[in-house]
Amino acid sequence: MSNLIEMSRITKAFGANVAVRDVSLELKSGSVHALMGENGAGKSTLMKILAGVHRPDSGEIYKDGEAVSFESPRHALDFGISTVFQELSLLPNLTIAENMFLGREPVNAIGAIDYRLMHKGTQKALGDLGLSLEPSTLVSELTIAERQFVEIAHGIKADAKIFILDEPTAALNAADVEILNEQIRRLKADGKAIVYISHRMDEIFEICDTVTVMKDGVHIATRPLSELTPESLIAMMVGRELETLFPEAGRAGDSALLEFTDFKLTQDSEPLSFTIKAGEIVALAGLEGQGQREIVRSAIGQFVPYRGTISVRNQTVTLPVAESSGVRSLKALGVGFVPEDRKEEGLLLSLSVSENIELGIHSSRSAILPAQRLRDTVKQTMESLGIKVAGPTAPVASLSGGNQQKVLLGRYLALDIDVLIIEEPTRGVDIGAKAEIYRLLRNLADSGKAILVLSRETVELIGLCDRINVVHDRTIVAEMPAKNASEHKILEAALRQYETENEL
Structure with a gap:
C-alpha cells in the first residue's frame, strides 16, 4: 500500500497550550487508520490541521513527496480530504439537500439553483447509507442520530481520497454502525484512506487495520491492530491498565422512586409499565426509533403520550407536562434530566x-x-x-x-436529586472518562438514588445497569437482569416482534 499523504513533525499551540507536539502520521491507500487517545490528547487538532481548519505552527504535509498546505476546509476538500467532525456542522435552518450542497449548489441553464438535481443527488447519497429521509426535511427536525448520518453521507458523497471520521458512530446504534461499516469497507476496497477516531473498542478492532495512539499532544505509538488487544490498547492510551471498566452492581432498596404505569405513547401502541427502586440503575434498550426517547421525554414535555401516569416517590406527575417548564417541574420533584x-x-x-x-x-x-x-x-x-x-x-x-x-x-x-434520567451517558467520551462516569453513576445509585439510562451501546447497558427493559414498537417487549443479559439476547428481544409481524 502506498502513502496517500504524510504529516511530518506537526506542532500546533493555542496560546500557551501546546495541543500537538512534533507528531507524524502516514495514511496509506486501502487502509483504515484508527487515531486514539483520551479527550484532550490532540487527535481532533491534528485532523483539523489536515482538514484545513487550522494551520500548523511547524511541520509539513506531503503528497507524493511534495509539500502541500491547505488554506481552508474547502481547499482541503478540493484536494480530496473529506471530514466528518464530532461537532455536528449542519445548519439546522436549512434542508438536508441544502446542507449537502452548501457552497456547491448546481445551477441550471438559466443560472438558477437546480433544486431537482440537488434533491436527486441527496436522495442517492442517503440511499447509499440505507436512509429513507426526505431531502426537503429541515435539519432541525432530525434526531441526533439522523443528523450524524447526514453528516456522514455528506462526507462520503464527496469524491475524496482521504476520509476523516471523528466519532462517526457516537449517536448510532449497533444496526446503524453496521451500515456505516459497510460504507467504510467499500471506500477501503476503492483504495481510499480512512482515519477513524472513536472510543468504542469493538469498532476499532472490527474495522481498522492500524492504530496511532496520542497522549497529551504527543505521538505514543503506531501499531497494527493485529498485534494488540483491547487491554493493551487501553494501557497505551491512559498509561495504566483498567482492571475493570464497570463497577460492581448494587442492591435495590424497597422504595419505588420512579414509576411509569399503564403508559401508552400513542393510541395504537401497547401499554407499558416499569418501576425503578432506590439503589437501581435501569435501562431502556432497543433499536433506534422504537420509542425509548419518547418514553423519557414524556416526563419533560417534549412528547405528549396518549395516556398513563408517571410517579415520583408516589407523587403523580400531571400529564401532559408543559414543555416550557418540564425540566424545572421535574427538578422540583427531585428528578434530574441529562440530555443526549x-x-x-x-x-x-x-x-x-x-x-x-x-x-x-x-x-x-x-x-x-x-x-x-x-x-x-x-x-x-x-x-x-x-x-x-x-x-x-x-x-x-x-x-x-x-x-x-x-x-x-x-x-x-x-x-x-433522588432520580436521574440520563441519555447516552458517555457519548463522545474517552475510555478513561467512561470508567469515571460509570463509577459516579454507580455511587449515586449506592447512595439511594434511582437512575434511568438510555444508551445505544448495548455493552454499556449490560455492564452498567441492574435491569434492562427492551423497547420495540413503543412498548416494552422484554425485561431481564443485566447479569443474565447479552448483546444477542437484547437484539433477539428487540427483533422478535418485528420478525413475527413479517412472518404473518
Missing part, C-alpha cells in the same frame, strides 16, 4: 463551569443562597466528580467531552 446532546440542550457553552453547575441551584430555590455557600457547593461538586479544569471560572466550552458530561452531572449532584 449536552452542547445543544444541556450546557450553556458561553458560561463558566461554576455558572453551569449553579444553574440547577438557582432554578430550584426562592431564597438567595449566600455567595460563600454557593462557592463551597460548586467546589465540593467539582472535587467529588473529579472535573479536570484550571478553575471554576474556566469556560465550559474549553473542557473535554468527559469533563463537560461531569459538569452536567454536577448540576444535579449539587441539588441532591
Whole structure:
C-alpha cells in the first residue's frame, strides 16, 4: 500500500497550550487508520490541521513527496480530504439537500439553483447509507442520530481520497454502525484512506487495520491492530491498565422512586409499565426509533403520550407536562434530566463551569443562597466528580467531552436529586472518562438514588445497569437482569416482534 499523504513533525499551540507536539502520521491507500487517545490528547487538532481548519505552527504535509498546505476546509476538500467532525456542522435552518450542497449548489441553464438535481443527488447519497429521509426535511427536525448520518453521507458523497471520521458512530446504534461499516469497507476496497477516531473498542478492532495512539499532544505509538488487544490498547492510551471498566452492581432498596404505569405513547401502541427502586440503575434498550426517547421525554414535555401516569416517590406527575417548564417541574420533584446532546440542550457553552453547575441551584430555590455557600457547593461538586479544569471560572466550552458530561452531572449532584434520567451517558467520551462516569453513576445509585439510562451501546447497558427493559414498537417487549443479559439476547428481544409481524 502506498502513502496517500504524510504529516511530518506537526506542532500546533493555542496560546500557551501546546495541543500537538512534533507528531507524524502516514495514511496509506486501502487502509483504515484508527487515531486514539483520551479527550484532550490532540487527535481532533491534528485532523483539523489536515482538514484545513487550522494551520500548523511547524511541520509539513506531503503528497507524493511534495509539500502541500491547505488554506481552508474547502481547499482541503478540493484536494480530496473529506471530514466528518464530532461537532455536528449542519445548519439546522436549512434542508438536508441544502446542507449537502452548501457552497456547491448546481445551477441550471438559466443560472438558477437546480433544486431537482440537488434533491436527486441527496436522495442517492442517503440511499447509499440505507436512509429513507426526505431531502426537503429541515435539519432541525432530525434526531441526533439522523443528523450524524447526514453528516456522514455528506462526507462520503464527496469524491475524496482521504476520509476523516471523528466519532462517526457516537449517536448510532449497533444496526446503524453496521451500515456505516459497510460504507467504510467499500471506500477501503476503492483504495481510499480512512482515519477513524472513536472510543468504542469493538469498532476499532472490527474495522481498522492500524492504530496511532496520542497522549497529551504527543505521538505514543503506531501499531497494527493485529498485534494488540483491547487491554493493551487501553494501557497505551491512559498509561495504566483498567482492571475493570464497570463497577460492581448494587442492591435495590424497597422504595419505588420512579414509576411509569399503564403508559401508552400513542393510541395504537401497547401499554407499558416499569418501576425503578432506590439503589437501581435501569435501562431502556432497543433499536433506534422504537420509542425509548419518547418514553423519557414524556416526563419533560417534549412528547405528549396518549395516556398513563408517571410517579415520583408516589407523587403523580400531571400529564401532559408543559414543555416550557418540564425540566424545572421535574427538578422540583427531585428528578434530574441529562440530555443526549449536552452542547445543544444541556450546557450553556458561553458560561463558566461554576455558572453551569449553579444553574440547577438557582432554578430550584426562592431564597438567595449566600455567595460563600454557593462557592463551597460548586467546589465540593467539582472535587467529588473529579472535573479536570484550571478553575471554576474556566469556560465550559474549553473542557473535554468527559469533563463537560461531569459538569452536567454536577448540576444535579449539587441539588441532591433522588432520580436521574440520563441519555447516552458517555457519548463522545474517552475510555478513561467512561470508567469515571460509570463509577459516579454507580455511587449515586449506592447512595439511594434511582437512575434511568438510555444508551445505544448495548455493552454499556449490560455492564452498567441492574435491569434492562427492551423497547420495540413503543412498548416494552422484554425485561431481564443485566447479569443474565447479552448483546444477542437484547437484539433477539428487540427483533422478535418485528420478525413475527413479517412472518404473518
